[in-house]
Amino acid sequence: MSVLVGVVGVQGDVSEHREAFRRAGEALGIDVETVGIRGSGVVPDCDVIGVPGGESTTISRLLRTEGIDEEVRQHVENGGGTLATCAGLIVLGNTDDDRVESLGVIDADVERNAFGGQRESFEADIDLNGLDKPFHAVFIRAPVVSDVGDDTDVLAELRGDTVAVKQGNVVGTAFHPELTDDHRIHELVLRGYDD
Numbered sequence: 247m248s249v250l251v252g253v254v255g256v257q258g259d260v261s262e263h264r265e266a267f268r269r270a271g272e273a274l275g276i277d278v279e280t281v282g283i284r285g286s287g288v289v290p291d292c293d294v295i296g297v298p299g300g301e302s303t304t305i306s307r308l309l310r311t312e313g314i315d316e317e318v319r320q321h322v323e324n325g326g327g328t329l330a331t332c333a334g335l336i337v338l339g340n341t342d343d344d345r346v347e348s349l350g351v352i353d354a355d356v357e358r359n360a361f362g363g364q365r366e367s368f369e370a371d372i373d374l375n376g377l378d379k380p381f382h383a384v385f386i387r388a389p390v391v392s393d394v395g396d397d398t399d400v401l402a403e404l405r406g407d408t409v410a411v412k413q414g415n416v417v418g419t420a421f422h423p424e425l426t427d428d429h430r431i432h433e434l435v436l437r438g439y440d441d
């Protein structure tokens with residue numbers, strides 16, 4: 247059996263995510279095929295989707311104009327595996343920034359650019375529930391999760407701020423797990439597809 251992973255490809259680190267999912271599949275012994283999602287009609291065929299970082303204003307607008315937003319909503323509501331990173335987390339969660347049309351399918355309030363000016367980009371080793379060793383996380387103009395709903399678990403915090411969440415098969419990170427050679431977060435999403 248092979249698992250089809252679609253990475254929303256309207257903007258952001260698409261090829262890095264596709265590669266990370268392939269490598270995570272290899273590590274788990276799962277045959278992973280990947281596809282870029284640039285228009286409607288692809289998400290319904292995907293077992294797993296990734297929504298990358300980039301600029302959440304642009305990504306949310308393109309999802310809507312391309313007719314991908316409702317398909318993503320359906321996928322998440324049907325329990326499909328999903329990895330949403332940085333801007334992807336902003337778009338799938340709830341933000342009160344009205345320049346972003348967030349979908350609200352991850353029950354988490356997300357604050358854009360929460361680390362502000364001088365700490366726009368930084369790296370940190372963080373402990374993440376479900377991983378046995380710390381994860382080296384790259385933060386780029388990253389958001390934080392300011393509140394989560396009852397069905398959403400906090401996976402990781404950085405100095406008191408929530409930076410990774412899990413809701414069923416959906417994992418959201420404020421940082422960029424596709425930018426390092428450590429694919430354990432992509433593996434977390436693929437687990438459950440290994441039979």
Ligand SMILES: NC(=O)CC[C@H](N)C(=O)O
Nearest residue numbers: 299300301302332333387
């Ligand atoms: N690296 C990122 O994805 C940055 C997200 C960006 N700050 C936004 O609000 O959309």
